[in-house]
Amino acid sequence: MNKQLMAAALAAAMIAAPAQATSVALAGDGRWNEFDIDAMLSPDGGNGWIDEAYAGDDSALRFTFTIAAGSHGTLTIVDTGFAGDTFTVMNGATILGTTSRVPAGTSAGALVFDADDALANPAYSRGVFTLSAGTYSIGGTLLQSVDGDLDATLGAVRLAVVSVPEPTDGALMLAGLAGLVALARRRRSTNSI
Secondary structure, eight states, X not given: OOHHHHHHHHHHHHHHSOOOEEEEEOOSBOOOEEEEEETTTSTTSSOBOBOTTTTSSOOEEEEEEEEOXXXXXXXXXXXXXXXXXXXXXXETXXXXXXXXXXXOOOTTSOEEXXXXXXXXXXXXXXXXXXXXSEEEEEEEEEEEOGGGTXXXXXXXXXXXXXXXXXXXXXXXXXXXXXXXXXXXXXXXXXXXX
């Protein structure tokens, strides 16, 4: 095979290859992590979360993490930028749900870039998901866009992981003692009849 044919085959394979996703490890410490959506910059022209802030290559973006056994997580997603965008939130190919319904905004509205400010403002869509132990790969798509078709926005995601409190030895001993007392009372009342 000559070099020109090999170069043409390689170029065709690169064009046909699906865009790679960027995986960002999401810490369970409650810090915000931003994502972008821009149909003009997205490699597939779609409305999925993309990676402008992380790799600068506009590839699809997934936030990955594992919640250990004995813990649970609270995943919060909020629209930032212009009010009025909503998202579908996915774990791999499974839909977790959508962010809250809000009236579609306009690009003439005020901008809020701070995720905490957007979370406190009811004009901005948000979603809160409680997650059990397991491994997750979270991404999303734009469900509703400001102006009906802007197809570009900002958002943020955060994860807070906490341990599920386990009964202490003292609590277990108290429960056992209470059971023994109840059993002794029952035997006494049965014997006295």
